[in-house]
Amino acid sequence: MPVLASIKPLQWESDFFSLSTGLLDFSTPTPLDASASSPFSLLQAKVSAEDIDRLDALQLAGFRVVEGEADFVLSVERTTRQPGMRIARESQIPLLRDAAAAAFTFSRFREPWFPADASARFYARWLENAVRGTFDHQCLLAVDEQGELQGFVTLRELSDDARVGLLAVLPTAQRSGVGRRLMAAAADWTRVRGLKRLRVATQLSNLAAMRLYFRSGAQLESTAYWLYR
Ligand SMILES: CC(=O)SCCNC(=O)CCNC(=O)[C@H](O)C(C)(C)COP(=O)(O)OP(=O)(O)OC[C@H]1O[C@@H](n2cnc3c(N)ncnc32)[C@H](O)[C@@H]1OP(=O)(O)O
Numbered sequence: 109m110p111v112l113a114s115i116k117p118l119q120w121e122s123d124f125f126s127l128s129t130g131l132l133d134f135s136t137p138t139p140l141d142a143s144a145s146s147p148f149s150l151l152q153a154k155v156s157a158e159d160i161d162r163l164d165a166l167q168l169a170g171f172r173v174v175e176g177e178a179d180f181v182l183s184v185e186r187t188t189r190q191p192g193m194r195i196a197r198e199s200q201i202p203l204l205r206d207a208a209a210a211a212f213t214f215s216r217f218r219e220p221w222f223p224a225d226a227s228a229r230f231y232a233r234w235l236e237n238a239v240r241g242t243f244d245h246q247c248l249l250a251v252d253e254q255g256e257l258q259g260f261v262t263l264r265e266l267s268d269d270a271r272v273g274l275l276a277v278l279p280t281a282q283r284s285g286v287g288r289r290l291m292a293a294a295a296d297w298t299r300v301r302g303l304k305r306l307r308v309a310t311q312l313s314n315l316a317a318m319r320l321y322f323r324s325g326a327q328l329e330s331t332a333y334w335l336y337r
Pocket residue numbers: 211212213272273274275276277278281282283284285286287288289308309310311314315316317319320321323
């Protein structure tokens with residue numbers, strides 16, 4: 109089976125990483141020839157894990173599996189306001205950038221496809237943009253009784269649902285229920301906005317995060333693979 113797809117330029121990524129990047133779009137199936145791919149230094153494809161034929165075709169065409177992704181959905185009919193939550197302020201951006209740069213060790217923005225520092229830089233920018241409300245809409249912080257940072261979650265309002273962007277707990281505060289509190293606060297944020305579902309995705313390699321989402325009542329909705337060439 110040949111790969112049938114057009115290529116959508118990923119402008120934000122291309123600018124941020126200084127790497128001309130395109131994403132395969134399977135909804136407009138044209139044969140993927142050399143002339144279509146030549147302007148791009150990196151081609152990305154996200155394929156449902158069930159779509160074995162397409163996964164085979166991409167691998168025969170030289171694409172390599174980079175990471176898996178699991179998508180979860182949580183119904184938010186009954187939620188409660190969580191204590192110890194704050195909205196992040198711009199003055200906290202340097203602290204939060206450092207925390208995000210260190211937190212996300214599983215990432216598809218990794219070597220050999222991206223430079224070694226790419227993923228730290230990427231998640232730091234993502235968090236900064238969430239605090240400013242320019243990508244995700246808000247960043248909530250979990251703090252302890254002294255007001256010290258324990259973790260963060262960024263959130264985006266979509267048309268019918270909300271989506272968690274980034275969620276992490278500082279290493280010193282892990283395994284004490286902070287992740288559960290952040291998910292409960294994210295669910296409450298969603299319900300307060302009149303939305304019915306909270307979505308969250310993570311890497312298939314991230315067992316701790318997947319367990320957290322299950323323990324928070326989320327259901328696994330879909331799985332996919334990222335492939336690059
Ligand atoms: C949308 C995204 O951003 S996906 C990426 C998620 N974030 C990261 O991977 C950043 C680095 N990791 C972390 O920040 C943390 O390990 C988190 C957020 C995954 C978990 O936060 P924690 O505060 O430690 O979780 P919490 O204490 O609330 O535990 C909730 C459940 O998560 C699971 N869990 C948490 N840590 C682990 C772990 N290290 N190994 C296995 N399961 C774990 C457990 O099922 C736990 O419930 P249980 O203890 O009753 O069995």
